[in-house]
Amino acid sequence: MLRLILERLVQMVIVVFVVTLAAFTLVNLLSGDIAVYLLGDHATPEAVAALHAQLHLDDPIIIRYFDWLGDVLQGNLGTSVVSHYPVVKSLTNAIPPTFELMIGAQIVGITLAVVTTAAAIKWRWTDRLVTGVALLVNSIPTFVVALILIIIFSTTLHLLPSIGWVAPTSAGGWGKNIVAMIMPSVALGLGIFPEYMRILRSDIREQLDREEYVTLAWMKGLRPTRIFGKHVAPNSVGGFISMIATTTALLISGVVIVEQVFAIPGIGKMMLAAIDSHDTPVLLGGLLTIVTFVVIINLVGELIYMRIDPRVRATRVTA
Amino acid sequence: MSDQSQPIVKPQPIVEVEDLWVWLRKRGREIPLVRGLSYTLRPAEALSIVGESGAGKSIGVRAALGLLDPRLFRVTGSSKLVGTDVLALTAKERARYVPSVAALVFQDPGRSLNPTMRVGDQIAEAFLKGSGYEPGMTRAKAEARALQLMKDVRIAAAEERFKAYPNQLSGGMKQRVVIAIAVACKPQVLFCDEPTSSLDVTTQAAIMDLIGELRDQTGIATVTITHDLALAASRARKVIVMYGGQVVEALPARLVATESAMPYTTALIEAVPDIDGNGTPPTPIEGMPPDPANLPSGCSFHPRCRFAQDDCLTNTPELRVVAPAHELRCFHPVKDLELQEASR
Amino acid sequence: MKRRTRLTYSLAALATTALVITGCSSGSPSPTPSGTNVVLPAGVTQNITIGGFSLNTLDPGAATGFNGPGEAIVQNVFGELVDPPATPGGDYVPDLATAWKYNADFTQLTLTLRPNVTFTDGTPFDAAAVKFNYDRYTTTTSRVSQYVGVIASTVVVDPTTVQINFTTPDTNFLDVLALTVGGSIQSPTAIQKGADKYGLNIVGAGPFMQSAYTPGTQLDLVPNPNYWDAKSTHLQKVTYLNTGVDPSVNYQQVASGAIQVYQVNGVNSSPSVLTDAKGNSGISVVTTDDNQYLFLPLNITTAPFNNPAARQALDYCMDRPTLAKAVTQNFGNPAWIDGGSSTLYYPGGGYSSYPSKFPYPFDTSKGTALVSQLGGLSFDLYNMGGQYTVVANALAQMWKANCGINATVQTDTPPALATRITSGSYSAVLTISGGLDDPSFFRTFQTNTPQGKYTGGVGHPEITGPISEATQTNDPAKLASLWEEVWKQVNTQGFTIPVLSGPIYYLQNTCLQGSQYFGSGATYRYAYLSC
Ligand SMILES: Nc1ncnc2c1ncn2[C@@H]1O[C@H](COP(=O)(O)OP(=O)(O)OP(=O)(O)O)[C@@H](O)[C@H]1O
Numbered sequence A: 001m002l003r004l005i006l007e008r009l010v011q012m013v014i015v016v017f018v019v020t021l022a023a024f025t026l027v028n029l030l031s032g033d034i035a036v037y038l039l040g041d042h043a044t045p046e047a048v049a050a051l052h053a054q055l056h057l058d059d060p061i062i063i064r065y066f067d068w069l070g071d072v073l074q075g076n077l078g079t080s081v082v083s084h085y086p087v088v089k090s091l092t093n094a095i096p097p098t099f100e101l102m103i104g105a106q107i108v109g110i111t112l113a114v115v116t117t118a119a120a121i122k123w124r125w126t127d128r129l130v131t132g133v134a135l136l137v138n139s140i141p142t143f144v145v146a147l148i149l150i151i152i153f154s155t156t157l158h159l160l161p162s163i164g165w166v167a168p169t170s171a172g173g174w175g176k177n178i179v180a181m182i183m184p185s186v187a188l189g190l191g192i193f194p195e196y197m198r199i200l201r202s203d204i205r206e207q208l209d210r211e212e213y214v215t216l217a218w219m220k221g222l223r224p225t226r227i228f229g230k231h232v233a234p235n236s237v238g239g240f241i242s243m244i245a246t247t248t249a250l251l252i253s254g255v256v257i258v259e260q261v262f263a264i265p266g267i268g269k270m271m272l273a274a275i276d277s278h279d280t281p282v283l284l285g286g287l288l289t290i291v292t293f294v295v296i297i298n299l300v301g302e303l304i305y306m307r308i309d310p311r312v313r314a315t316r317v318t319a
Numbered sequence B: 001m002s003d004q005s006q007p008i009v010k011p012q013p014i015v016e017v018e019d020l021w022v023w024l025r026k027r028g029r030e031i032p033l034v035r036g037l038s039y040t041l042r043p044a045e046a047l048s049i050v051g052e053s054g055a056g057k058s059i060g061v062r063a064a065l066g067l068l069d070p071r072l073f074r075v076t077g078s079s080k081l082v083g084t085d086v087l088a089l090t091a092k093e094r095a096r097y098v099p100s101v102a103a104l105v106f107q108d109p110g111r112s113l114n115p116t117m118r119v120g121d122q123i124a125e126a127f128l129k130g131s132g133y134e135p136g137m138t139r140a141k142a143e144a145r146a147l148q149l150m151k152d153v154r155i156a157a158a159e160e161r162f163k164a165y166p167n168q169l170s171g172g173m174k175q176r177v178v179i180a181i182a183v184a185c186k187p188q189v190l191f192c193d194e195p196t197s198s199l200d201v202t203t204q205a206a207i208m209d210l211i212g213e214l215r216d217q218t219g220i221a222t223v224t225i226t227h228d229l230a231l232a233a234s235r236a237r238k239v240i241v242m243y244g245g246q247v248v249e250a251l252p253a254r255l256v257a258t259e260s261a262m263p264y265t266t267a268l269i270e271a272v273p274d275i276d277g278n279g280t281p282p283t284p285i286e287g288m289p290p291d292p293a294n295l296p297s298g299c300s301f302h303p304r305c306r307f308a309q310d311d312c313l314t315n316t317p318e319l320r321v322v323a324p325a326h327e328l329r330c331f332h333p334v335k336d337l338e339l340q341e342a343s344r
Numbered sequence C: 001m002k003r004r005t006r007l008t009y010s011l012a013a014l015a016t017t018a019l020v021i022t023g024c025s026s027g028s029p030s031p032t033p034s035g036t037n038v039v040l041p042a043g044v045t046q047n048i049t050i051g052g053f054s055l056n057t058l059d060p061g062a063a064t065g066f067n068g069p070g071e072a073i074v075q076n077v078f079g080e081l082v083d084p085p086a087t088p089g090g091d092y093v094p095d096l097a098t099a100w101k102y103n104a105d106f107t108q109l110t111l112t113l114r115p116n117v118t119f120t121d122g123t124p125f126d127a128a129a130v131k132f133n134y135d136r137y138t139t140t141t142s143r144v145s146q147y148v149g150v151i152a153s154t155v156v157v158d159p160t161t162v163q164i165n166f167t168t169p170d171t172n173f174l175d176v177l178a179l180t181v182g183g184s185i186q187s188p189t190a191i192q193k194g195a196d197k198y199g200l201n202i203v204g205a206g207p208f209m210q211s212a213y214t215p216g217t218q219l220d221l222v223p224n225p226n227y228w229d230a231k232s233t234h235l236q237k238v239t240y241l242n243t244g245v246d247p248s249v250n251y252q253q254v255a256s257g258a259i260q261v262y263q264v265n266g267v268n269s270s271p272s273v274l275t276d277a278k279g280n281s282g283i284s285v286v287t288t289d290d291n292q293y294l295f296l297p298l299n300i301t302t303a304p305f306n307n308p309a310a311r312q313a314l315d316y317c318m319d320r321p322t323l324a325k326a327v328t329q330n331f332g333n334p335a336w337i338d339g340g341s342s343t344l345y346y347p348g349g350g351y352s353s354y355p356s357k358f359p360y361p362f363d364t365s366k367g368t369a370l371v372s373q374l375g376g377l378s379f380d381l382y383n384m385g386g387q388y389t390v391v392a393n394a395l396a397q398m399w400k401a402n403c404g405i406n407a408t409v410q411t412d413t414p415p416a417l418a419t420r421i422t423s424g425s426y427s428a429v430l431t432i433s434g435g436l437d438d439p440s441f442f443r444t445f446q447t448n449t450p451q452g453k454y455t456g457g458v459g460h461p462e463i464t465g466p467i468s469e470a471t472q473t474n475d476p477a478k479l480a481s482l483w484e485e486v487w488k489q490v491n492t493q494g495f496t497i498p499v500l501s502g503p504i505y506y507l508q509n510t511c512l513q514g515s516q517y518f519g520s521g522a523t524y525r526y527a528y529l530s531c
């Protein structure tokens, strides 16, 4: 177990290194002369040169990358090129909304997947219904789902707020915070539920049809609920959890869209703004956070999987 | 069917499978996997079902236990277990009844145990929540019984193993656990679907011995599926040979080496080294088992049969009694048993 | 005081800032309300949220500062030295400056400041503070410098009197004070204390002050209790929120009441959203003057557009009214000059009569002949910031279908495009400018910026001459004839190709009253919720 964690930590460092280096290179190669852009068209050549020197724009990219990396290793993510706002502060502002949104989306996605899977297993017609619905939902872009939700629940019914973040420390407290997160979570959760359901459904189907421990459980004379709860579900949970972990990475693109639509001041929005204003330190800070988060989530997913499923534990530990 | 060696007053049969048919529903078609399977079994009797892969042995057993998903398979005929036709029961009734009279041991012990549950709990569960439940059952009692069962099936260091997960046990040990679970509810018949084919030779023998002992001690009837005709002949009283979903020969085990007359059975004997003890090298059966979706005309075995003649292509042979307790589905048997019978 | 005088500050709209609309507009669509005699409804919380905000710094004077719509936002905090006329053609209105006076040749402007005013950090708002700000604006190379580049020196006469000296005559400087960040007077103490982080915490002497700010995300303003006209300010909180750039989402946010205001641009907004908004009784659509314009600066130093025939072909092959209808469903208009239909001194007797005098009217046979004479015409059409894809594609399609011109639509990141423009490695860029009815604000063709050297009238005295003359007069008749000449020359040469123009549309909650609109933004000093 410890060895696995160490192994993964090494992998994580490599992944973070490669991704940030790639991003750093791309951002700097593709965006032209940031100094000219930042200063505007009335900048004198001297001013441009001064900003070049200040941002070390004339150094080779690799040197700038290692400068940046060196600062990061000392816990310094730098400040925004435009506002001089510390990147760490931007991140501490942006992480809670994004984190909450992702948790909310997972709750929605998992709940929907479990409910629809249960329906799909139970009867044939519900199976057809929910797989059809899942296919439909899957084919609607998250942006459109979000917009439809706003039109129905905010504009028409006036039930839910369409601006999606209220700090729990503000006057409304957690109550308002949660109410405001309902629609964004649903918009994002709807995007992941079809995949969750597809995997969960086929996994359970597979077990029910093929796994002999299920037959053996039946032959013991157990009730269906007991068979499902003790012999089927636990064997799906591990795979399901590791899938949730993998989905987290895929969720990021949806997060950007949902944060944009519901005006949630999260990481996605922060990075989009940073891309707009070519604010490299902010962009890289956001990216570093996301990559680290994804790698950690995957590790945690794997560890949970191991805890639940002794088979994996055995093979991984001896490996 | 009559067997002179049985006493006149026979005990009630435990298993009476009668004209069992199984069809696979596939894209609007129905493919016959088992065609008219029948057999009867009395207490402490041992039956072996032999045949190549795909012959319908497992499907036949599962159908007899009412285990097949009606959305995928259509089953007709009857399967009386201790007098009750399980195929006539509702799904709910069947789920209560079948486990109380029958048990099943699978081919791959690696897949028959729930990987996420400790083996002791998997046995004890049968007493706590399953057909082994009796009024006054407690977790402690159930665990004590489970432990005793583990000892009964000769699991060494049973106390330790009780808390192990399946993946921590060897294949043979897992199969012992499965057997323990199978006999926990005191069934009257034990179906074993290739219980030893994934085990090494010594373990195979040990497991077969264990099953034999259980039969002797408890009077349980056993149905054992195997590919191995030699094994079948040595461990059972009766042997049924299946081919393409049908019984092609049924005979007492002790007569397999000498009296089997269906070319398929004799081919199976030749395919196994040393059953007749004359040291001839094994000859594998040429060709492939038939595809149930696309069965040959006439006798299903004719494309692979060395003795096939024209009528085998056009006419379908019936199962007929050729000797006491000996049935055959063949126009041109290897030995002319009826002649022997007549001359006797 | 004449309503309009001249301003001779170039705006290199084609360069990087062009996607941010620059400048400001003349009056408001409805008369500026006097904030004093409003009766506020009981039980209505006077808080509003404005969507679409995305300022990454609040200090326009920083090197990485801004202009465009952000100007109106920070004017809520900085206030204005003078206010624009309440009605078109009227007089400028005293604000933080109570009086002003030009010298005879328009080279000096003397301002009298309102006495006893303090910034919200408690430091005095006085002549020294004004001087500090103009010294800062003229020495840094921020985007503000385009408005104040004409200043030679600023002199403190006494604590309430300050003298601004110009390098050349300038009749437009009151517009700068009234409508641009060039009129933003910020606390010198706060600027010095804040250093490079000052843009996170701005301090002014205007009607509101900053209460919270997350760059690019949200800005909260609360009333300044010591504002000189505090009794006229009714809103208790003004929030600028980043609600993204999608018009249909923002429309829903206004419709659901989540935000009260969202502004869209007539030349490239989604027409369906505007149609929906007009049909929604809970939303009022406020239309400003038509002074945003989409145009096509051409690089006339290299092929193909160093050849006048190529420039003319673009005009001949372009059916502007059809384009306006197809792309904007007539929420925008055809543009015939580099300005909107509300532009002052519109040539040829006004917007409606000019099209017939346009030198190269839509004529596919003439256009086709020119193209074949050129042996074909192919070029890359850069779509600034990727924002005008619909128009760019429609243009390319139109040119192709009408005359076989091959325009390949390209999108570049703004910095990359800035680099491209600076180095002259482009042919045509589709971009936007505008916000003010006065054409003097947008003399891109006369620009002295490094980027301007590849376009327009640089080195063409027949264009720069009359413009320079126009900076020294405020006689409307003389201005009209000078601009007639400018447009005639510009359109004949075809240095820039006008495409579409349009107003700004404010989609806002019908309860919101008293906003003051500028060409590219609105301020809320007098605003209130009536329901
Ligand atoms: N779940 C299923 N779905 C579809 N076809 C099946 C299924 N189970 C079995 N079959 C088919 O039914 C036929 C008989 O299968 P069965 O498992 O009974 O064979 P078997 O005699 O037990 O063979 P083996 O020795 O390999 O276990 C085969 O052709 C097989 O492909």
Ligand SMILES: [Mg+2]
Residues within 6 Å of the ligand: B057, B058, B059, B193
């Ligand atoms: Mg089988």
